[in-house]
Amino acid sequence: MLKHYNIDGQDFSIAGEASSDFKRRLKKLGISPDVIRRVAIAMYEAEINTIIHGGGGECDAEVSNDKITVTFTDHGPGIKDIDLAMQEGYSTATEQIRELGFGAGMGLPNIKNYTDDMEIETEVGKGTVVRLIVKL
C-alpha cells in the first residue's frame, strides 16, 4: 500500500490528519497493534514538525512485505544542528506554539524511540526530509 498526503502548514486544527488516516488503513490491513501504535506516534511527531517547523510539506507512507516506511518532506528552514535537535527538551518552537501543547522538544526523540530506523536529510534554507521505518 502506498499513500500520499499533503501536509497543510497553516491549519493546526487538522494537524494529525495524515497520521490518523494512515493508522486507520493499517488497522484495516490487520497489522499488529504494537506496530500500528509505534507508527502512529512517530508519524504524528513528524507530521507536527512538518507543520510547525517546516511550514507544511508532503508525506509518503508505504507498507511493504517486511516494513512500513513513512517519509516527510518540507521546504522550510532546515535543521542547523541535528545532534542538538535530537536532544530531549531542545526546541525552537515559539511561545504561541507552546501554548498549544507543542514544543516540548520530545518529538524527534519520540520518533527515534518508537521506530526501528530514522533518517534525517536537511539543508539550512532548503528543507528537511525525515524518514522513519518500522519493521513488520
Place this chain on the structure above:
Amino acid sequence: MKVSEYIKLGGYELLTKSDYGDREIDGCYTGDLLSWVMGRAEEDNVWITVMSNINIVAVASLSGAACIVLAEGVSPDEGVIKKADAQDIIVLRSDKTAYELCADYFKFTNNDKL
C-alpha cells in the same frame, strides 16, 4: 474498569455524545505537553489534562487513550467535541484538579497499578 463505571464512580460530566461505555480502561496518565503524552501514555489509559485545544483529539486517538478527562472545569475549544465524536473519542470533564482526578483513579482501581 469500563469507561461507564469510571464516569459513574467519579460523577464526571460526559461531553461527547456517547461514552462507548464498554470501552476498557487500563491505567492513567496526566500531562499537558502533547509529545510527553504521545511518548509516555500507554494504550487504553485515561488521559487527564487541562489542555483543551483541538489537537488533544488527534493525540488521544493516535496514542490509543481510552478517554480524555478535562480537569479544573476547563471548556474545550470550539470544534473539539465535534471532532471527538467523529473519531469515537470520549471526552469527560470535572471541576477537580488533575491531582484529585489521579487520586480518584487510584481509589477506583484499589491501587493495583502502582
